Amino acid sequence: MKVCVACVLAAALVWSVAGLLPPPQKTYSILMLLPYWGKSHRNLFVPLSEALADRGHKVWQHFPDLPPLLDIERNQSLALMNSHFSITTPMPLLPSQVEVGAMHCRPAKPLPQDLEAWITGAGSAGVVYFSLGSIASGKSMPSQYRQVFLEAFRRLPQRVLWKYEGKLEGASDNVRVSSWLPQQDLLAHPSVKVFISHGGLLSLQESIFHVTPLLVLPIFGDQTRNGMFVDSSGVGRALMWKELTVDRIVDVLTDIITNPRYQENAARISASLRDQLTTPQERAVFWTEYVIRHRGAPQLRCPAAQLTWVEFLLLDMACLLLLVLLLLLLLIRRLLRAISAKLSGGYAKQKTT
Structure with a gap:
């Protein structure tokens, strides 16, 4: 049996679901439609695909004769949302909207021996970790900003671990450059004092999950909003690129590292994010198989999805109300004219007599 599960947004904590969910009644072929095949977006879906594969399902295959994406979106039964109320604004959700935010977050693994030794060698001052994610490479940074950093x-006084693709001229002895770094393992390390990030959602979730304060430098997309959350929640600071100066960077990093409130706020929110009845991965697997077991689970679908945009926005009702209001105004106008004419006629008659 072939089933297409359209995931609008998805994610999950990498904890095994084997033994926690009953075995599936059948195994299925499942097509995952990824809205964007960037590295970070792919990593977001990997935990779900691996968990489904571990339960015997066949999942990354291409199905022939797929319907248009607009039809798939309209007919979807389940939306796995990469969000959690502890790190976003709480909102009412439909039964078909399941929060599985931070699904990709996992317990730390040991660092490579040379990297562990270098971090430990920083002593009590600790390490600053700097990465702008997988899309914006470090070498694409304008030279004026690179020199400022x-x-x-x-x-x-800290050592700096900088994810940078290519050769970096002029780096001081306390800076170590690498084109790839095990981010979650670093964020979980007690010597990593602050994470300089572009503010991508996955990096934000990983940083809070592993209780590491942030300095966010938004580049595009939702990163500015994520930076505002970091500022308002007290888990770090956010700066715009046009604000960057040498003194500004040093002052902000010193504040984040020396002021305990950032670490305390990150620990508080992390505790809320981790405190869940079931893991996001378990929820994602359960509801995916639920849709399959119930043949698309039409009972989950919101009736509003079948409305046209005119009906959804109630434009037909708005037009009807405006028409009724117009007719009412016309009737009132006629009535006022009739009353005015009667009063004018009576006044003229009295004047004649």
Whole structure:
């Protein structure tokens, strides 16, 4: 049996669901439609696909003769949302909207021996971790900003681990450059004091999950909003690129590292994010198989999905109300004219007599 599960947004904590959910009644072929095949977006779906595969389902295959994506979106029964109320604004959700935010977050693994030794060698001052994600490469950073960071890092007592693709000229001795780094394992390390990030959603979730304060430098998309959350929740600071100076970077990093409130706020929100009855991965697997077991689970679908945009926005009702209001105004106008004419006629008659 072939079933297409359209995931609008998805994610989950990498904890095994084997033994926690009953075995599936059957195994199925499942097509995962990814809205964007970027590395970070792919990593978001990997835990769900691996968990489904572990339960015997066949999942990344191409099905022939797929309907248009608009039809798939209209007929979807389940939306796995990469969100959690502890790290976003709470909102009412339909039964078909299941929060599985931070599904990709996992317990830390040991670091490579040379990297562990380098981090430990930083002593009590600790380490600053700097990464702009998988889409915006470090070498694409304008040279004026690169020089600002190089000078700022030279002034820090901490060591700096910088994810940077290519050769970095002018780096001081306390800076180590690598084109790839095990981000979650680093964020969980007690010597990593702050994470300089672009503010991508997955990086934000990983940082809070592993209780590491942030300095967010938004680049595009939802990163500005995520930076505002970091500022307002007290888990770090956010700066715009046009604000960056050597002194500004040094001052903000020093504040985040030395002020305990950032670590305390991150620990508080992390505790809320981790405190769940079931893991996001378990929820994602259960509801995916629920839709399959119930042949598309039409009982989950919101009737509003079948409305046209005119009906959904109630434009037909708005037009009807406006028409009724117009007719009412016309009737009132006629009535006022009739009353005015009668009063005018009576006044003229009295004047004649």
